[in-house]
Amino acid sequence: MNSESKRFLVTGGAGFIGATVVRHLIEHTPHQVLVVDKLTYAGNLDSLEPVSRSNRYRFEHADIAHAGSMQRVFEDFKPHAVMHLAAESHVDRSIDSPAPFIETNIVGTYVLLEVATKYWRTLGPNERDSFRFHHISTDEVFGSLGAEGLFTEESPYRPNSPYAASKAASDHLVNAWHVTFGLPAVLSNSSNNYGPYQYPEKLIPTVIFNAMGRKPIPVYGRGTNVRDWIHVEDHARALALIAERGEPGASYNVGADCQRSNIDLIHALCKILDELLPDNGRGSHASLIEFVTDRPGHDARYAIDSSKLKRDLQWRPAISLADGLRSTVLWYLNNRAWWERLRATGYKGERLGRLAASATAK
Numbered sequence: 001m002n003s004e005s006k007r008f009l010v011t012g013g014a015g016f017i018g019a020t021v022v023r024h025l026i027e028h029t030p031h032q033v034l035v036v037d038k039l040t041y042a043g044n045l046d047s048l049e050p051v052s053r054s055n056r057y058r059f060e061h062a063d064i065a066h067a068g069s070m071q072r073v074f075e076d077f078k079p080h081a082v083m084h085l086a087a088e089s090h091v092d093r094s095i096d097s098p099a100p101f102i103e104t105n106i107v108g109t110y111v112l113l114e115v116a117t118k119y120w121r122t123l124g125p126n127e128r129d130s131f132r133f134h135h136i137s138t139d140e141v142f143g144s145l146g147a148e149g150l151f152t153e154e155s156p157y158r159p160n161s162p163y164a165a166s167k168a169a170s171d172h173l174v175n176a177w178h179v180t181f182g183l184p185a186v187l188s189n190s191s192n193n194y195g196p197y198q199y200p201e202k203l204i205p206t207v208i209f210n211a212m213g214r215k216p217i218p219v220y221g222r223g224t225n226v227r228d229w230i231h232v233e234d235h236a237r238a239l240a241l242i243a244e245r246g247e248p249g250a251s252y253n254v255g256a257d258c259q260r261s262n263i264d265l266i267h268a269l270c271k272i273l274d275e276l277l278p279d280n281g282r283g284s285h286a287s288l289i290e291f292v293t294d295r296p297g298h299d300a301r302y303a304i305d306s307s308k309l310k311r312d313l314q315w316r317p318a319i320s321l322a323d324g325l326r327s328t329v330l331w332y333l334n335n336r337a338w339w340e341r342l343r344a345t346g347y348k349g350e351r352l353g354r355l356a357a358s359a360t361a362k
């Protein structure tokens, strides 16, 4: 890692991946970090508590879709790099209510690109060359795979959910601002993340919370959908490398070669919980599994080829799925205060993203 201290502007830095990136930058690099976050339901300053006393960390409560606020942030902070993670990120919510996904993921990214480009043009030649706008995206933009194959950087865009479509649109905007206006932008598309500090609505925390409370563990459809899992700390390390050393105009796939069907993953989590919480009611936690109506338009399989990132930037995942799942379960067991506050004020575990009866009848 470069020993020169740079200024990193991290949007969405109070979210699950963003906060992991910020903790990584503060703990493992000399860089200064300004987090810009709107603090939606998914934003949580408690996730930044471990770095909150660092004099290299600052927080700004702002909406990326508000051009005036973003302009002021760029003028004050004068970033060397932007890591853009702010987004609406939950597929089920994009089915219930697509509007915020369009507003933040598409319009917000457009506003940020405009403000960043205007700022970048004011820099001297060396700073212009080294400036980076790093857009963080998902493999869901590539759609769904059949039984074979992997997504590469050349895979065609075929987004299926409103979330994936909004992220695909933002990827295209970033690419267009690079090609048309010369902004040194770089893109990364990662597979499903898991780890500590993830908002309770996502699959792995949902399984852990429901199992801990001896509540039914919902499995969409028959649980055969395959996801490719990466520990969020491996992803954060990859993102820091891409932001520093990624080639402008390039995109990098980020994954850890950990494909699992949802049902296999849930059984693995139940086994860990049986071991760590043996006295939690009667019988294996797997007896709580309950098959529920599938997510509309549920993609069958995601799997990512990250050989370009490994070859060009010498990144390797360091956390195996077995170790990562175990440490994640332990983290949630040992950090009740973090998620109990969220559960007290927000999401209570209700099912999201089921089409209303009137909509399904169409």
Ligand SMILES: NC(=O)c1ccc[n+]([C@@H]2O[C@H](COP(=O)([O-])OP(=O)(O)OC[C@H]3O[C@@H](n4cnc5c(N)ncnc54)[C@H](O)[C@@H]3O)[C@@H](O)[C@H]2O)c1
Binding pocket: 011, 012, 013, 014, 015, 016, 017, 018, 036, 037, 038, 039, 040, 041, 042, 043, 044, 062, 063, 064, 065, 084, 085, 086, 087, 088, 089, 090, 104, 108, 136, 137, 138, 139, 167, 189, 190, 191, 192, 193, 194, 199
């Ligand atoms: N979670 C995954 O598995 C995954 C996988 C691949 C890519 N991604 C992408 O990584 C990024 C981060 O994902 P995450 O899981 O940490 O999401 P998250 O939902 O946990 O966090 C998103 C953050 O963005 C903030 N935010 C939302 N709208 C904003 C706005 N208009 N202005 C400023 N801040 C705003 C929220 O307050 C929150 O802190 C997203 O762009 C997502 O598409 C996520």
